Amino acid sequence: MRLLMAVVVCTSITVLAGCSREVRSTVTGKVDYDGQTLNSGYITFQVNYLVTKGAEIASDGSYVVDGLPFGSAAVSIYVDEPPPPTPEGITPTAITGTYEENPVLIPRKYDSLETSGITVEVAMPEQTFDIHLAKPEKSRRK
Numbered sequence: 001m002r003l004l005m006a007v008v009v010c011t012s013i014t015v016l017a018g019c020s021r022e023v024r025s026t027v028t029g030k031v032d033y034d035g036q037t038l039n040s041g042y043i044t045f046q047v048n049y050l051v052t053k054g055a056e057i058a059s060d061g062s063y064v065v066d067g068l069p070f071g072s073a074a075v076s077i078y079v080d081e082p083p084p085p086t087p088e089g090i091t092p093t094a095i096t097g098t099y100e101e102n103p104v105l106i107p108r109k110y111d112s113l114e115t116s117g118i119t120v121e122v123a124m125p126e127q128t129f130d131i132h133l134a135k136p137e138k139s140r141r142k
Contacts, residue, residue, distance in 0.1 A: 022069065023070065023125060024066070024067045024068060024069060024125070025067075025068045025069070025070060025122045025123075025124060025125055025126070025127055026064065026065070026066045026067075026068070026125070026126050026127070027045065027064075027065045027068055027120070027122060027127045027128075027129050028062070028063065028064045028065075028126075028127070028128055028129075029062070029063060029128050029129040029130045029131060030060070030061040030062050030063075030130050030131075031043065031057055031061050031063065031077060031130075031131045031133065032061055032131070032132055032133065033104055033106045033133040033134075033135075034133070034134060034135045036104050037060065037061035037104070038057050038061045038077075038079065038103075038104045038106070039057075039059045039060075039061065039102075039103060039104055040056075040057060040059065040079060040080065040103045040104075041056075041057040041077055041078055041079040041080070041103070041106075042054055042055070042056055042057065042077070042078045042079075042080075043055055043057055043063050043065065043075065043076070043077050043078075043131075044075065044076045044077075044078075044113065045065055045068055045073045045074075045075055045120075045122070046073060046074045046075075046076075046113050047068055047069050047070075047071045047072065047073045047122055048069070048071040048072060048073075051068065051069050053065050053066070053067055053068055057077070057079075068122050069122070070122050070123055071121075071122055072119065072120075072121055072122075073119065073120050073121070073122050074113040074114075074116070074118070074119055075113070075116060075118040075119065075120060075131070076110060076111055076112055076113045076116045076118070077106065077110045077111070077116065077118070077131070077133070078110075078111050079103050079104065079105055079106050080103065081103065081105065082101055082102075082103065106133055107133075107135075107136060109136070110133060118131060
């Protein structure tokens with residue numbers, strides 16, 4: 001009887017404490033802006049307002065973000081502008097290779113998790129999420 005009780009208690013503790021490995025997701029996809037593939041940048045996912053993970057956007061617009069828990073995610077995308085040209089003989093302040101020389105620039109609203117308006121439900125161990133950013137509509141004056 002003691003053995004049975006010990007097994008029940010240990011099993012309950014294991015289940016309640018979540019000792020088994022939590023399933024995580026790998027989200028892949030491509031990003032474009034107004035039909036033009038992004039050739040650089042950084043994408044960030046924040047799941048359930050807690051876990052934040054991100055990845056570089058490759059020159060073909062693709063990204064891979066590993067280790068995301070399941071849940072609702074807000075997404076932001078940041079594209080770094082190249083530094084201005086420097087006069088001859090002066091070293092640029094940016095580290096070579098950290099930006100694309102001719103990046104596809106996007107509106108600043110996509111930089112922030114709060115303003116991007118991009119969300120996704122992370123629900124599978126492997127998931128594809130392509131993002132098509134649109135130019136903001138111009139407001140008409142009445």
